[in-house]
Amino acid sequence: MNAGYGSVRVLHDVSIDVASGSTVALLGTNGNGKSTLMKCIMGLVEPQSGEIYLEADGERIDLVGLGTEAIVDLGITMVPEGRRLFPKLTVEENLLLGAYRPAARANMDENLDFCLKTFPRLDERRNQLAGSMSGGEQQMLAVARSIMSDPRLLLIDEPSVGLAPILVSQMIEQIGELKNSRGLTVLMAEQNFNQAIKIADSGYIIVHGEIAFAAATNKELRENDMVKTYYLGG
Secondary structure, X not given: OEEEEOOEEEEOXXXXXXXOOOXXXXXXXXXXXXXXXXXXXXXXXXXXXXXXEEEEOOEEEEOOOOOHHHHHHXXXXXXXXXXXXXXXXXXHXXXXXXXXXXXXXXXXXXXHHHHXXXXXXXXHOOOOEHHHOOHHHHHHHHHHHHHXXXXXXXXXXXXXXXXXXXXXXXXXXXXXXXXXXXXXXXXXXXXXXXXXXXXXXXXXXXXXXXXXXXXXXXXXXXXXHHHHHHOOXX
16 A cells, blocks of 8 residues: 655555454554554545455455545544543543444443443543543543444554653553453554564564564564664664
8 A cells, every 4th residue: 555645655565464353563663654554544544556445244345435434433443643532521421422433332331331440540530521631541541432432443543652651551551451351453553662562463563654574473573683673672
């Protein structure tokens, strides 16, 4: 897939595979195209060429050309970089707004209970305005709001940005648990390699809009010479 903005190409022949039930890390420093790839999947940026498809329920569904609302209805949800919460609404109101897609409404109470148990701090703050919470609490809320849409594929863009190191570790662990507790498929764009590889089943390194390395397993990702030299300090 190739994509960009106007005459500026950002992604060059990018190809990735996100297997059902896996946690896949899209690794790279700022400005290398991670967010653009996420936006292409969500229909926010239209690829200049190539295809994006979802294989689900025995069908192969082409996502290119679909609007974002239609893509969300298929069970694909993104936690955007910067969280994009409704700051003047309460924690609970933000969560309930996450369940707006028709397929999620039937399970709204069950999903709300899951989110509040997974992120106990949100239960404590459920009547607090989202804009008055700490950065770590807001990131929890952004992830939980996406879970409320009952997704099959969850995209998470830079969950560690703006968080203290101890909160980054906690957040990554909680994201990793979603595969076990919900059976979720997760594609996580992240620049914190040390944390991301703790939960990744496989991963890709994107450099200047190109896939520089693809790892089919966590071991391959950890043991690659480029990863160890440039990202893990080895």
